[in-house]
Amino acid sequence: MSALTGGVQRVGETEIPNGRLVAELLRTQAIMLDQTHDAIIVRDYTDHILFWNRGAERLYGWSANEAIGKNMYELLSLTSIYEAPGIFAENGECAVEMRQVTKDSRQVIVESRSRVLRDETGHPTSVLIVNTDVTESKLLESQFLRAQRMETIGRLASGIVHDLNKVLSPMLLATRILRAKKMEREDRQWLDTLKINAEHAGGLITQLMSLARGIEGERTPIQLRHLIQETVGVLKRVFPESISIKTRIATDLWTIVGNATHVYQVLVNVCVNARDAMPRGGALTIEAHNTVFGGAPSSGYDGEKGSRHVLIKVSDTGVGIPAEIIDKVFEPFFSTKHAKNGTGLGLSTVLRIVTTHKGVITVSSEPGTGTEFKMFFPVEDPASAGNVEATSAQLPSDEPQGISGEDGPREADVNTKNQSPGQRPGRTNTAARAKAQSRKQR
Numbered sequence: 001m002s003a004l005t006g007g008v009q010r011v012g013e014t015e016i017p018n019g020r021l022v023a024e025l026l027r028t029q030a031i032m033l034d035q036t037h038d039a040i041i042v043r044d045y046t047d048h049i050l051f052w053n054r055g056a057e058r059l060y061g062w063s064a065n066e067a068i069g070k071n072m073y074e075l076l077s078l079t080s081i082y083e084a085p086g087i088f089a090e091n092g093e094c095a096v097e098m099r100q101v102t103k104d105s106r107q108v109i110v111e112s113r114s115r116v117l118r119d120e121t122g123h124p125t126s127v128l129i130v131n132t133d134v135t136e137s138k139l140l141e142s143q144f145l146r147a148q149r150m151e152t153i154g155r156l157a158s159g160i161v162h163d164l165n166k167v168l169s170p171m172l173l174a175t176r177i178l179r180a181k182k183m184e185r186e187d188r189q190w191l192d193t194l195k196i197n198a199e200h201a202g203g204l205i206t207q208l209m210s211l212a213r214g215i216e217g218e219r220t221p222i223q224l225r226h227l228i229q230e231t232v233g234v235l236k237r238v239f240p241e242s243i244s245i246k247t248r249i250a251t252d253l254w255t256i257v258g259n260a261t262h263v264y265q266v267l268v269n270v271c272v273n274a275r276d277a278m279p280r281g282g283a284l285t286i287e288a289h290n291t292v293f294g295g296a297p298s299s300g301y302d303g304e305k306g307s308r309h310v311l312i313k314v315s316d317t318g319v320g321i322p323a324e325i326i327d328k329v330f331e332p333f334f335s336t337k338h339a340k341n342g343t344g345l346g347l348s349t350v351l352r353i354v355t356t357h358k359g360v361i362t363v364s365s366e367p368g369t370g371t372e373f374k375m376f377f378p379v380e381d382p383a384s385a386g387n388v389e390a391t392s393a394q395l396p397s398d399e400p401q402g403i404s405g406e407d408g409p410r411e412a413d414v415n416t417k418n419q420s421p422g423q424r425p426g427r428t429n430t431a432a433r434a435k436a437q438s439r440k441q442r
């Protein structure tokens with residue numbers, strides 16, 4: 001009987017020259033098995049691992065020593081393969097896509113091809129499995145599909161925007177006619193609410209269209225103080241009384257250049273989210289003040305030292321955002337609300353608008369306590385910054401200028417809370433901007 005030992009084929013004590021070739025071939029094949037990026041596994045019919053190549057070690061993190069002899073489905077946190085969509089075909093082959101768990105608890109998606117191995121009598125003895133890691137390509141595929149969905153929404157929106165404007169025009173005309181009539185003060189307020197919202201509805205639908213196509217629009221100097229006050233006027237009328245709305249707006253806010261409808265949309269989206277986070281009531285606070293980036297060398301911030309921004313802070317005392325999802329809130333279609341209540345487009349639109357204004361947005365939150373969004377809008381024209389002197393050496397400075405009363409939570413305070421994107425104090429804005437930019441490039 002012949003046996004393969006140490007890569008040399010022997011029959012009794014005689015070494016057969018041909019055996020060297022066989023051994024060499026087997027050695028080459030073993031090297032090839034280890035060189036391939038695929039995970040190659042052989043399991044027996046009780047699901048115990050008999051062979052585990054280097055590719056499997058690299059993909060799953062377990063060495064061959066650790067894996068061999070273990071139950072494959074327990075090791076990779078799988079249910080039985082027979083519950084997977086592809087069962088062995090008549091030819092003894094099977095191809096399925098599976099989610100598996102690695103040694104360090106990462107989830108990987110693999111394309112798995114299996115083949116039944118049989119002995120000379122045709123009796124099945126084991127199963128050869130070749131798993132290719134497709135996690136990255138699946139991620140790219142889902143991003144691509146998401147981008148396609150966004151494009152479809154853009155096309156749909158452009159189709160209805162014309163009709164919607166036709167519907168809105170008579171509504172606006174009616175509010176103008178009614179306004180000329182005598183009416184109670186409260187009724188007039190309701191009418192104003194109707195008019196402002198009808199006007200903004202037109203802006204919003206155009207905005208939805210721009211979300212897929214890239215956000216542009218007329219840019220004019222904006223005094224955020226007026227815009228915030230107008231927004232708060234509307235919110236006070238439409239939000240439940242259980243939510244108190246407080247504002248602290250500096251009297252000398254610098255003028256920014258941008259699109260007023262878009263910035264209004266940012267405020268409405270963030271405030272509506274705050275309302276949704278306080279179903280049993282609470283406090284919504286909107287603050288705004290001038291701020292100057294310090295540009296500390298350690299910050300990594302790519303903005304110029306001394307660049308001027310208007311900071312709008314929107315904070316609530318709502319349910320907060322759990323750490324596991326805070327990185328996802330700016331993603332299109334990410335929503336924790338019931339499908340009917342949230343499209344998940346609110347914050348992705350907000351991010352796009354802030355980015356289009358070359359601004360930065362950050363979020364920090366503490367579940368059970370509340371959430372705070374900070375939006376920094378740059379002041380493009382230094383002349384519009386007036387005579388207000390840069391006083392801050394911090395990065396970025398939250399020091400209010402021209403307002404009285406206590407300031408909101410400082411960077412050091414929010415440091416211990418959930419933040420997105422997760423960064424160290426003082427780097428908040430850098431990372432947020434980098435993230436915003438990378439999204440824009442996609």
Ligand SMILES: Nc1ncnc2c1ncn2[C@@H]1O[C@H](COP(=O)(O)OP(=O)(O)OP(=O)(O)O)[C@@H](O)[C@H]1O
Binds near residue numbers: 273329337342
């Ligand atoms: N202030 C907040 N407090 C708690 N969670 C928030 C807050 N703002 C946003 N979120 C979370 O972020 C998710 C995404 O928000 P986003 O505005 O993008 O979508 P949405 O509000 O769910 O839907 P839409 O805005 O399209 O109606 C929300 O579903 C919620 O889980």
Ligand SMILES: [Mg+2]
Binds near residue numbers: 269272273342346347
């Ligand atoms: Mg929302």
